Amino acid sequence: MFNKLMIKLVPEWARDQIEFWEAIRRRNLWFIKLRYSVVAMLSAFLFITTFIFKIDYTESQVTAGIFIIASILIYNLILHRLRKYVRFSVNRFNPLYLSIMQMLFDMISLLLLVYFTGTIESPLYLQFIFLVIIGSLILPESIIYTMSAVFVLIFSALTVLEHYKVIAHHQVNGLLSFPLYDNPNYIAAFLFTFAFVVFVSVYLANGIARQLYRHETELVESIKKINGAEKEKQKYIMGIVHELKTPIVAVASYIDLILQKFLGPVDEAVEEKLLRAKHRTDESIQMINDVLNVSKLNLYNQFDEEEFDIKEVVAGVLKRRKPFAESHLIKMKLSDERKKKLKLNGDKFLLDIAVSNLIGNSIKYGADSGSVEVTIKNDEGNVVVEVCDDGVGIPENELPKIFNDFYRAKNVKKIITEGSGLGLSVVKKIVERHGGSITVKSPSRIATNNQPGSCFTIKLPLHRKEREELIMLA
Secondary structure, eight states, X not given: OHHHHHHHHSOGGGTTOHHHHHHHHHHHXXXXXXXXXXXXXXXXXXXXXXXXXXXXXXXXXXXXXXXXXXXXXXXXXXXXXXXXXXXXXXXXXXXXXXXXXXXXXXXXXXXXXXXXXXGGGOGGGHHHHHHHHHHHHHSOHHHHHHHHHHHHHHHHHHHHHHHTTSSXXXXXXXXXXXXXXXXXXXXXXXXXXXXXXXXXXXXXXXXXXXXXXXXXXXXXXXXXXXXXXXXXXXXXXXXXXXXXXXXXXXXXXXXXXXXXXXXXXXXXXXXXXXXXXXXXXXXXXXXXXXXXXXXXXXXXXXXXXXXXXXHHHHXXXXXXXXXXHHHTTOEEEEEEOXXXXXXXXXXXXXXXXXXXHHHHHHXXXXXXXXXXXXXXXXXXXXXXXXXXEOSSOOOGGGGGGTTSTTOOOHHHHHHOOOOOSOHHHHHHHHHHHTTOEEEEESXXXXXXXXXXXXEEEEEEEOOHHHHHHHHXXX
């Protein structure tokens, strides 16, 4: 029953929006940090009024003040710790519940402070105005109005009970020359004004919050429409590009038939032209595949997860790329420096595309009779794959741009005209989809005098359990 009631407090549009929960979570943290300042200010207030302004507090007032301030600090530390374990779930204890807990604890603490410093004569009652404004920016309208009404009623009840001597009045000696809680006209005027200011403050602050929520709702709807349009665009691109790929693949197949002499002998000069044509068609197919891969990554948010050893992926790519490397007289080397062969959890197919792209680039832009070195190692709970070559390298001023869509380095364009500029963009998207990162250095660690080369480093996180095992081994 309680859970159903709490679910109704969450705006329907926000229940599946991580941005809403992140905003509440950030405000909770801000509220918690602010409370540490409040503890410091209250402690300073008690010290200054006692020893500098010579306010004569009773023993019960001093004891209650110290106890309340200590309690605020303790529950704030608990809330600060608890916040780390709060999940973004409507059906479980979530950041909104934590906000309500904070408001309840603060209201109880403030009521006690106000009561022990004179209730209607206390200067601390103004803190409640500040508290309800903060609450109005975090909590739903019904909750903050209810809390404010309860506080005003309890505050009024304490004031009336003190006036009729039902409960003790804790007057702060030296603060006022005459008591106020005995004057019924002042009590009536004060309580009316206090209630009016409280509810007007809630109305104004909550109105601002509601307006922000409406804007957030409109923004979420706009983002959904944009995402829908983007998906339709990606589907359209995939359809068109796939149709373009079909005739090019057919041309490549016919060229293969001629080159393999199935249609009879081929003149040497003609064969050379056909080999160039075959190379160009292969480049075109690769460019189309890059565009299709980018479209798929942008279109689908899910990917297949399985456990596998990254060495299997790298070794498979090197085996497939071996003929290409041998045609350029490039030597390829694989080094596995891991002490413990820990498995990754991710999409093996996508990571194969990423590694294949990096190794393919190292061969394509490498120097004839050069080298490509692939190293696998562990680093603080991550599997690291480093692909280094002694090829043309990348100009230093272009390093920050090479992962952008359709970007190609100027020195590469002079060597090879073909290329979509999407390969490294695809690699970055795949790596980030796995929670990893990719960096590049040029010159590389195997650079030569004439060939600076480049080193691409991929870091992929392991399972939580395996990360802990690896850190313990280090």
